[in-house]
Amino acid sequence: MRHFAYRDGQLFAEDVPVAKMAEAVGTPFYCYSTATLERHFDVFAQSLEGLDALVCFAVKSNSNQAVISTLARRGAGADVVSLGELKRALAAGVPSERIVFSGVGKTREEMAAGLQAGIYQFNVESEPELDALSEVASGLGLTANIAFRVNPDVDAKTHAKISTGKAENKFGVPWDRAREIYARAAALPGIRVVGVDVHIGSQLTDLMPFEEAFARVGKLIQMLREDGHAIERADLGGGLGIPYYEDSEAPPLPIAYGAMVNRITHNWGVRLILEPGRLIVGNAGILVTRVIYVKQATKKTFVVVDAAMNDLIRPSLYDAHHDIAPVAEPQAITPRITATLVGPVCETGDTFATDREMPAVKEGDLVVLHSAGAYGAVMASTYNTRLLVPEVLVKGGEFAVVRPRPTYDDLIGLDRLPPWLNS
Template sequence: MDHFNYKNGELHAEDVPLSRIAAEVGTPVYVYSSATLARHFNVFQQALEWAPEHLICYALKANSNIAVLKLLGDLGAGMDVVSIGEYARARAAGVPGARIVFSGVGKTREEMKLALEGGIRQFNVESEPELRALSEVASGMGAVAPIAIRVNPDVDAKTHEKIATGKSDNKFGIPIARAREVYAEAAKLPGIEVIGIDMHIGSQLTDLDPYRQAYAKMADLTRALRDDGHDIRRLDMGGGLGIPYKRDNNAPPLPIEYGQVIREAVGDLGCEIEIEPGRNIAGNAGVLLSKVIYLKEGEGRNFLILDAAMNDLIRPAMYGAHHDIVPAIEPAPGADVSAFDVVGPVCESGDTFQKGTQLPSPDPDDLIVFRSAGAYGAVMSSEYNSRPLIPEVLVDRDRFAVIRPRPTLAEMISREALPDWL
């Protein structure tokens, strides 16, 4: 469910017509719904009500705007970060270090030091070299680093190969067959406190069976590690639950169903439960609002050229991902539609959002909306072709605010400098 609906013939974000945002802010622009973000977070809270101790750590990589983080943090969310930049964003949004989990395969010693100084809930350690480096950093500071080791269960998540993380040939985590020996090493290292296990098998999962397989292995490992003398008291189950990018397809499993899978697998272990949803909270909470520049007739096809491009929304070009594309003005029932290749102005053939999309024939300056663009949209955008990063807007009922402004060309160029010899 989201809060982007047609009202009086026009698509609204909550109670704000998208045309009003386009008129005041310009296009292209990302628009987020506060009500949808809150609802999706609260649905996960309900899914884990059975666990006396649990924390929903929102995955910043999905959408890291500090206004979004502030909204979720005020609702009680923890944060899952994968860089010191994301850590700094979470802290700037008012989230305490005690609710921040630091994941990622390439943490540097400087990042470890800064996180320990600022406060951290735990490090999710992904390799033995990282474990030893963290021990040296923490002990050198006279600190203790709480850790969970990320274990790779070798489970096929049945998702896109670029976002699968739980198979043996992925770069993430320690093979589950070696977990006990790595935990034994961790227990002997200075500056390290073993508190739990971490597991994350991929993103945009639409089937619960891979979770069942992975979490069964996690439960067995928990019991084995406890037998080895480790105080395993926290389980980080990862995230990755998919969202419905296509409105006419069967919906992915609900968070309440996902929560039940966790309960069935590890609910009897008495552990604190962490999950790391990102896309499922932010994805359908945002849209990309764009404007038609030209309609172009090609050889046997028609092109709809927009002012949004692949540098603004890279998912279709990078993953072959689908976003429902709809007009901002509600089509009349039975309105004639035509097939369009929806493309942007970037000088790449890959700057194609969809081919053969059925839409009512638009006119230049008509507004076009990409649904389900709240996750992995703005965060993955770039200034390719020297196109400025586009604004982000947060809506709350009948009001909205720009939460990332569009830089001017002068501001964009001013970040660069000429050397003295030129």
């Protein structure tokens, strides 16, 4: 069921008119659907039915407290990659025993916080990190449960900037040194080896790279057990893609992914950890913006909107495609135009779509960018001294602002003048 749909000529988010929210909140703003979040989580979790599996939402994809809390109440854990995300997950009600700490550059402060919180597992990505974690854990008189993130040298066949499983990527320990590194970890104080971790990238639309990587993990688990390690967990990461637009390559459904995981892992004798992010929240969110001008240039028509690359950087950073639609439902007689949708930031890269066919719009019209729930608000900045946009959560016929728009006084007030400029 689609929870962003036209009704009586207007786009609704569940049972709330998008135009009503725009009037109350102002534009631009992000809007998330509770029903979509819950449905996507449930469908993914149900695809793993029969397996001993912990589903940890990848907080980096959307770290709003309301989103995390909504998923925590469905039984989700959290995959975090920073101290801030750890604090967010705990504050949103995720039990510490359902939190996994990933990331290639954990600091000692972050390690101590995770240990003191009693998190479920650290996914260790290098030998220097292992040494630091051992030192911190020993100093606190605690033990860190760890899995090494092993780089399987598998090409996820996705965008270069979101591929993480090839030998030249910065993530994980080398596949061919895994047994040596595990042996070293087992001898260190404050360290308890419990599992293996793998994550090969994001927005995968083919199951084959997953299968190849997971098959290698299964062989590694067998070898590590032969070496005397008690491997009881396997973290398979996330990465399953979503459809960003109607004609895009359709990614496998969660049920197909779950069947593949079951087939490959059923005899491993481990608890599985899965870390979906985009799959859960990507299509649960939209970015709502208003047309400022329609500008006819020599060779192009530009639709200038009040959202910009600082609000949604994916098109500029990843060449990402987001479907664009007016909030007022186009009619059969609505003319079509070929336009380039841009924001007001002083960068040519501030472009959401180039030469895109779309219904004609005019100054003041509301437009939405679909599939903006993941890696949207979390990657936003205040470039050009633009305010961070608010975030709104909808549930049925209700909506609430779950992150307000700051004021310019808030933003500028973060700066401090040094003493020599105060006189």
